[in-house]
Amino acid sequence: MLGFxxxxxxxxxxxxxxxxxxxxxxxxxxxxxxxxxxxxxxxxTPQHYAFLVAEDDFGTIFARIQQAGLTYWADPSHHRPGEINHNDGGRGAYFDDPDGHRLEILTRPYGSGG
Structure with a gap:
């Protein structure tokens, strides 16, 4: 999913x-x-893993998330399903692995502005 x-x-x-x-x-x-x-x-223990990725990589990873039929959210609290965020002028999305880990992909570091 993440290109490892x-x-x-x-x-x-x-x-x-x-x-x-x-x-x-x-x-x-x-x-x-x-x-x-x-x-x-x-x-x-279930954890939150954030992956800072390039814009092109975000598109590739996000396409894999959608192709796999995974539910994704714009926020870590799962209040905005089916959306991505544009925090700090970038793009971001959260999705869960089968064991409840919250995985996040984002294109701008937290607090970097935009």
């Missing part, structure tokens, strides 16, 4: 990486686990 490159398969599942973040998804894709370098915890 598959980096391998290990004991915990498939690993995907982009920049310095690695996402591990068990075989079957049931759980999203995000580990930063040096983090050895295995506990999984």
């Amino acid at each position: 490159a598959r980096t391998g398969v290990g004991d915990t599942g498939m690993a995907f990486a982009k920049a310095r973040l690695t996402l591990t998804v068990p075989e079957g894709g049931a759980v999203l686990r995000a580990h930063r370098q040096g983090d050895t915890t295995d506990e999984i």
Whole structure:
């Protein structure tokens, strides 16, 4: 969905990486686990993951969200379904993974103005 490159398969599942973040998804894709370098915890709690993406990447990712039939929102509280936001002069959208993690794609950093 987000354009991560598959980096391998290990004991915990498939690993995907982009920049310095690695996402591990068990075989079957049931759980999203995000580990930063040096983090050895295995506990999984629903989280909010925001991905700052380029305008072109936003369009590609958002098209995948729509093609997959995922519900998306303009806000993290899920009060504006079927909309994207234009915060700070960019574009943004929220969508949930199957385990309740709130994923966000945005094209402008928080508070950057517009």
